[in-house]
Every structure is written in structure tokens, then in C-alpha cells.
Amino acid sequence: MDATAAAISTPAALVLEDGRIFRGTSYGATGTALGEAVFATGMTGYQETITDPSYARQLVVQTAPHIGNTGVNSEDAESRRIWVAGYIVRDAARRPSNWRSERSLDDELVAQGIVGIQGVDTRAITRHLREHKTMRAGIFSGDAAQATDKELLDSVLASAPMEGARLAEEVSVDEAYVVEPNDHGWDGEPRFSIAAIDLGIKAMTPVRFAERGVRVHVLPATSTLEDVKAVSPDGFFMSNGPGDPATADAQVKLLRSVLDEKLPYFGICFGNQILGRALGFGTYKLRYGHRGINQPVMDRRTGKVEITSQNHGFAVDAPLDGATQAPEERYGRVEVSHISLNDDVVEGLACLDIPAFSVQYHPEAAAGPHDAAYLFDRFIDLMADTKSAADGAKNTTDSKTEDKK
Structure with missing residues (x-):
């Protein structure tokens, strides 16, 4: 047999x-x-x-x-x-x-x-x-x-429940590695460099960045602000991952430090929940979660409906009625940018006064769908705008210094 x-x-x-x-x-x-x-x-x-x-x-x-x-x-x-x-x-x-x-x-x-x-x-x-x-x-x-x-x-x-489970450190890499644009079809010098915290990252995520000319430094879940700064990133990313976001105190602390530095931020799935917590919102466990490649989500800014890939059992508890002051007031206003059409669960957050946004679903989806791939371009635009504003401010300061001389 x-x-x-x-x-x-x-x-x-x-x-x-x-x-x-x-x-x-x-x-x-x-x-x-x-x-x-x-x-x-x-x-x-x-x-x-x-x-x-x-x-x-x-x-x-x-x-x-x-x-x-x-x-x-x-x-x-x-x-x-x-x-x-x-x-x-x-x-x-x-x-x-x-x-x-x-x-x-x-x-x-x-x-x-x-x-x-x-x-x-x-x-x-x-x-x-x-x-x-x-x-x-x-x-x-x-x-x-x-x-x-x-x-x-x-x-x-007798087995452990998912509530209170801290799993990101268990699935993360032990050593940092780099994904280069030239290895994924990009011709020329990298446009930007980002630090990506691996909380359970999927292989296609850094590939989607690299295809667009972004060098990705993938760092372990236990990384510190000093580790992030060491790679001189133009942006900061937190990935999907398992477990209860209420246990991710270290990652919330790291993200707050990054937001205080005004470094552009993009989060996916667990990274969305961590942004919610960093802004002062709570998280909660869904009754049966969202898992599959056929989840309808509305982009509230455009009214467009995306068919998305999802895999999460927790969600951010944020108000759905337009822009609101973040409970952590130093981060200014925030709005729920995307929403599930099945059950009104928060599917995305957009900060209005700092360069940060996130989504609960998976825009890198392999084998699909690819409706949400534009979010990688949105993050690249955010990094470009932030860099342009910083360069403009520097030029103004240099000009004033020169005039005083």
C-alpha cells in the first residue's frame, strides 16, 4: 500500500x-x-x-x-x-x-x-x-x-487561545537582509530605500517594492529605532503577521518613535493594527475573521470597490464618521480610509497631519487579486512628497543663512 x-x-x-x-x-x-x-x-x-x-x-x-x-x-x-x-x-x-x-x-x-x-x-x-x-x-x-x-x-x-498570543517574534527572521530592485526587473539606481519590519512578512511584499525601484531592508521584529536609522531609510514599513496586536507593545513603541521622526510610514495587516494602536486606538478580536482572496473593500476617498486578499482575526476600533483627532494628540487628525463592505470593519487608516497610512488587507497578493497594487505607488509618492518638502525647507534655511552672511 x-x-x-x-x-x-x-x-x-x-x-x-x-x-x-x-x-x-x-x-x-x-x-x-x-x-x-x-x-x-x-x-x-x-x-x-x-x-x-x-x-x-x-x-x-x-x-x-x-x-x-x-x-x-x-x-x-x-x-x-x-x-x-x-x-x-x-x-x-x-x-x-x-x-x-x-x-x-x-x-x-x-x-x-x-x-x-x-x-x-x-x-x-x-x-x-x-x-x-x-x-x-x-x-x-x-x-x-x-x-x-x-x-x-x-x-x-488545554491549548492556548489566540487572544494574548505573541507570535510575530516567532515567525520573523533572525537576521536582516536586503531585496534589491535590480534583482526584480528595475533598470537603474534605486529610487528610494525603506526599512521593513518583518512581523511575518510575505515574500511578495518586498518584491512589489523592488519592482518599483525601492531597495528594501528587511529587519527582524525585535529591531529598534537605532536599527532602523542605521539603514538610512526614506520610509518605514511594517508587515502582516500573526497573533494578538494587543501584545505588540515593542512594535507600537518603535512606530511611535518613527512617527515622531516624521518618517513616511506604510503598514499592511498587522502593520495596520500597530498604526491604530500607535495613534491611541484599541483593537479587538473578530468573530470569525477575514480570510480569503475575495473580500470586498471600499476606498472611501474614491468610492472604488476593490476585491482584496485578507488574512486577519483582529481589527482596529476606530470611528468611521470622517476625520477625527487621534487619541495620541501629537499625531493630529486621522480618518478611516477603507472599509469592509461585508461587515463595516476598518480596512485602512490615513493620517492627515503626518505622512502615514495603512491597510488591513494584502495589496501584494499572490496569486491575486491585484486591485490594491496602487498602494505601493501611493507610498512611493508619499516618500517623494516628504523628501521634496524636506529639501525645500533645507534650501530655504540655507538661503536665509547665506543672506545673513
Whole structure:
């Protein structure tokens, strides 16, 4: 019996913390996986999903029924490894069929020790989570699945919740690295240089900057203001990432120091929540989160609706009724620039008196959609405007000094 056939015959169970149990068979590695059960609604891009660091400590339910058809390859991974804690699918492909495939998804899950389950009704699981909220869960297969239902549930209830989880430092790089524009199709000298804090950054994010002529210094999550200044950036960026933003005190402190320096800022996802906290707003946990590549968002400045890629379980608690004074008054006025059309969740912040903005979704989205790619250009324009204003002020000061002489 080959490995795939053996997995199909190996019993497995998905146990939710409210006691609901879904039974299927093993997919990927066998054993135990504990985490928060969430659902992702994308019809494609499963390799990008499982390698997104924002999914750390989460058991991902794919609502699309057929998973693994196109296999996996070495080019489409969004980070150095698979980050999902466990994987839940309905119909797993028995063998991949795509010219870019290098190996099967099942083999990749086994190789990286990711425990999964197949043959379960993922639509029913999704509906349950939507109606009752995301919750702690466990996947048990092989010998682990032989325990009683009570023992399995006790294991789930003993696991850590996502509230209060500090995970950015766990998924971040240990050493800084640089992504050069010339390596990604840019012809000529870099236009700008930015410091990007890796809180769980996806590989496509620095690539999107580099394609536009921006040199990206990717720095660890534990970086200080001195580390940022050491690379002499024209702008500052904070990435997506996992965990509860209420635990990101160090990153909030760093961002406030950057904002005080008037360095242009752009944040994505976790970076949006950190900007919200830096401005003095709170954050809260969503009932079931936004995950998938089909989330509608309105840009309130233009009225344009974007179909976006998202992956977050927390949101910023900011007023939706126009410009307001930031609770941290030294940062001036701020407005909610983007909003979810599904549930009115804050999807973006724009500061009106300092050069800073952020969005909750993923404009770098691979494999798509690309409706929000313009945000990279908006940040470049913000850096150009800030630099032009600084040069103008310097020239005025130099002229006055010369006149006094």
C-alpha cells in the first residue's frame, strides 16, 4: 500500500472546543495538531495560504472542495516554510496535474510535519465557525485518534487561545537582509530605500517594492529605532503577521518613535493594527475573521470597490464618521480610509497631519487579486512628497543663512 492509500485509510478527527467532532482520514503527517480553527475562502492559491506566516498556530479549513490539484513548487511559497498548524480539506487530489508542479501537496505536508485531515464536510465546518465564531480545535490522526472523545476535547481545551498570543517574534527572521530592485526587473539606481519590519512578512511584499525601484531592508521584529536609522531609510514599513496586536507593545513603541521622526510610514495587516494602536486606538478580536482572496473593500476617498486578499482575526476600533483627532494628540487628525463592505470593519487608516497610512488587507497578493497594487505607488509618492518638502525647507534655511552672511 502506498503512502497516499495508507493515509486515506487512517482515521482522523477534527475536534472543536465546543465539542463538535468531524471525522475523516489522515492527510499529510499523522499525529496531533492544536490551534485556532479558521476558514479561508480562496478558490486558488493554497500554497500561498499555507506558507503565509500570518496563519501560524491556526488550523486552516479550505472552503474550496478540491485541494492539491496543482501540487506545490519552489517558486510560489510566501516564506521559508509552511506555517499553518494543521490543514483541513474535503477532497484531496490523489496526484497533482500541472506543468509547474514539483511534488504533491500531501508529500510536502508530510515532509514538513503538518498534520491534516481530509474527507470532512468543509462547508459544514465553515458554517459552524461562522455561526459560533472561530475557536480552539485539534486534528488527531493515527494513534492520537484512538483516545476517547473526552480525552481529545480535553487536549483542545488545554491549548492556548489566540487572544494574548505573541507570535510575530516567532515567525520573523533572525537576521536582516536586503531585496534589491535590480534583482526584480528595475533598470537603474534605486529610487528610494525603506526599512521593513518583518512581523511575518510575505515574500511578495518586498518584491512589489523592488519592482518599483525601492531597495528594501528587511529587519527582524525585535529591531529598534537605532536599527532602523542605521539603514538610512526614506520610509518605514511594517508587515502582516500573526497573533494578538494587543501584545505588540515593542512594535507600537518603535512606530511611535518613527512617527515622531516624521518618517513616511506604510503598514499592511498587522502593520495596520500597530498604526491604530500607535495613534491611541484599541483593537479587538473578530468573530470569525477575514480570510480569503475575495473580500470586498471600499476606498472611501474614491468610492472604488476593490476585491482584496485578507488574512486577519483582529481589527482596529476606530470611528468611521470622517476625520477625527487621534487619541495620541501629537499625531493630529486621522480618518478611516477603507472599509469592509461585508461587515463595516476598518480596512485602512490615513493620517492627515503626518505622512502615514495603512491597510488591513494584502495589496501584494499572490496569486491575486491585484486591485490594491496602487498602494505601493501611493507610498512611493508619499516618500517623494516628504523628501521634496524636506529639501525645500533645507534650501530655504540655507538661503536665509547665506543672506545673513
